[in-house]
Amino acid sequence: MESPMSSKVIELPSLEALGTRLAAMDTVDPASAKGRLLQTAAHLFHVRGFDRTTVRDLASAVGIQSGSIFHHFKNKDEILEAVMHDTIVFNTRLVIDALRASASLQDQLLALIRCELESINGVTGEAMNVLVFEWRNLPEDKQSRILKLRDIYESLWLGVISEACREGLLRGEPFVIRRLLTGALSWTSTWYRKDGGLSVAQLAEQVLQMVICQPVPRA
Amino acid sequence: MESPMSSKVIELPSLEALGTRLAAMDTVDPASAKGRLLQTAAHLFHVRGFDRTTVRDLASAVGIQSGSIFHHFKNKDEILEAVMHDTIVFNTRLVIDALRASASLQDQLLALIRCELESINGVTGEAMNVLVFEWRNLPEDKQSRILKLRDIYESLWLGVISEACREGLLRGEPFVIRRLLTGALSWTSTWYRKDGGLSVAQLAEQVLQMVICQPVPRA
DNA sequence: GTCTATAGAAGGATAGAC
DNA sequence: GTCTATCCTTCTATAGAC
Numbered sequence: 304m305e306s307p308m309s310s311k312v313i314e315l316p317s318l319e320a321l322g323t324r325l326a327a328m329d330t331v332d333p334a335s336a337k338g339r340l341l342q343t344a345a346h347l348f349h350v351r352g353f354d355r356t357t358v359r360d361l362a363s364a365v366g367i368q369s370g371s372i373f374h375h376f377k378n379k380d381e382i383l384e385a386v387m388h389d390t391i392v393f394n395t396r397l398v399i400d401a402l403r404a405s406a407s408l409q410d411q412l413l414a415l416i417r418c419e420l421e422s423i424n425g426v427t428g429e430a431m432n433v434l435v436f437e438w439r440n441l442p443e444d445k446q447s448r449i450l451k452l453r454d455i456y457e458s459l460w461l462g463v464i465s466e467a468c469r470e471g472l473l474r475g476e477p478f479v480i481r482r483l484l485t486g487a488l489s490w491t492s493t494w495y496r497k498d499g500g501l502s503v504a505q506l507a508e509q510v511l512q513m514v515i516c517q518p519v520p521r522a
Numbered sequence: 523m524e525s526p527m528s529s530k531v532i533e534l535p536s537l538e539a540l541g542t543r544l545a546a547m548d549t550v551d552p553a554s555a556k557g558r559l560l561q562t563a564a565h566l567f568h569v570r571g572f573d574r575t576t577v578r579d580l581a582s583a584v585g586i587q588s589g590s591i592f593h594h595f596k597n598k599d600e601i602l603e604a605v606m607h608d609t610i611v612f613n614t615r616l617v618i619d620a621l622r623a624s625a626s627l628q629d630q631l632l633a634l635i636r637c638e639l640e641s642i643n644g645v646t647g648e649a650m651n652v653l654v655f656e657w658r659n660l661p662e663d664k665q666s667r668i669l670k671l672r673d674i675y676e677s678l679w680l681g682v683i684s685e686a687c688r689e690g691l692l693r694g695e696p697f698v699i700r701r702l703l704t705g706a707l708s709w710t711s712t713w714y715r716k717d718g719g720l721s722v723a724q725l726a727e728q729v730l731q732m733v734i735c736q737p738v739p740r741a
Numbered sequence: 742g743t744c745t746a747t748a749g750a751a752g753g754a755t756a757g758a759c
Numbered sequence: 760g761t762c763t764a765t766c767c768t769t770c771t772a773t774a775g776a777c
Contacts, residue, residue, distance in 0.1 A: 590761045
């Protein structure tokens with residue numbers, strides 16, 4: 304039951320260094336023609352799925368002809384890659400900022416949960432869902448590029464969870480806890496609605512309360 | 523934060539009546555030509571996705587020609603529907619049996635978690651993953667038929683969770699708890715491996731321990 | 742940066758023989 | 760229950776004009 308990794312101490316990476324690294328990555332300007340194309344693509348890939356969205360669908364949704372798409376992207380796969388890349392960079396930046404602003408370990412944990420819920424159910428929700436649920440449609444060589452970014456994001460989660468386990472705030476194997484949470488949080492896109500009487504912050508609190516051992520009462 | 527439904531008492535349906543109802547539903551004989559077709563379809567739909575699996579792929583995987591598929595199914599969608607239908611019926615039967623064999627409320631909760639993990643990671647794993655992750659590829663009229671079966675399955679979960687909330691074993695809104703668990707458990711198919719040193723029963727215990735309030739020590 | 746026109750490939754489904 | 764042959768549609772991607 305005990306993973307061989309559980310004895311190794313996992314450290315939270317330097318937030319300053321990561322912040323600098325993420326700031327240096329470039330993403331498509333959302334106001335440009337290419338940027339509007341990406342937002343529309345994220346929307347269509349989310350509601351219909353990547354396979355069932357044709358370049359004709361995408362073109363007509365932004366008001367151009369299908370051939371014009373290929374001025375911006377070499378092929379359809381590249382559109383998917385760009386959606387995923389820009390989304391993960393954007394949300395990793397948010398997480399780094401939120402962790403920097405958190406005073407305690409429990410606050411960091413809550414910040415991670417809240418950020419992930421926000422990324423999945425907020426303005427980047429459609430793109431995040433594409434990242435999670437259309438993963439297998441990305442060709443392998445393009446997967447590896449995105450995986451490097453995902454590793455950075457995951458290292459933040461694992462750093463905080465591991466420390467929380469050492470402090471007795473969480474119980475169990477950090478990798479297992481993270482994966483259970485990944486599933487629970489990403490699945491919220493299928494049922495959670497912001498106008499349903501439960502705010503993202505409240506939902507985040509409920510998730511935190513469900514998993515921590517000795518909940519510290521909050522103001 | 524409080525849902526208007528939380529005041530209504532949700533009861534666990536009669537297991538005897540449901541058992542009889544489920545026994546009456548007919549499913550395809552796995553040993554028949556059609557049954558082998560369904561198993562192969564579940565496999566291919568799982569690894570490649572429904573859209574990227576062609577009827578030619580499926581035909582050659584079972585060793586027949588593509589035209590022969592349409593002797594068994596009117597169209598490709600019907601294959602997907604049959605995979606989903608038979609899987610949910612099969613697993614609902616297992617859950618009913620497991621609940622009947624559980625002595626305490628905590629045992630029932632553990633049984634539900636273990637059954638769902640088993641259905642997702644055991645012999646019906648590929649078909650269950652198709653049910654969860656290829657849902658949107660099922661045409662709407664066919665969705666409603668499967669949804670009726672899913673409602674039965676979900677009523678078992680909600681009955682037990684609601685009672686557990688009343689007893690103080692779980693904390694929070696039953697619908698929210700169920701949905702968080704749905705995500706956490708279905709996501710295990712992306713990372714859990716039976717040969718990784720953690721059995722399904724152990725994983726189920728870890729999930730239970732993570733969510734219950736006053737864990738009762740177990741033999 | 743967008744248009745028109747179209748090449749070229751692949752997929753779902755049918756018909757009738759065996 | 761499976762085969763062969765094939766129709767028809769849909770889709771990605773290219774080429775070259777504006």
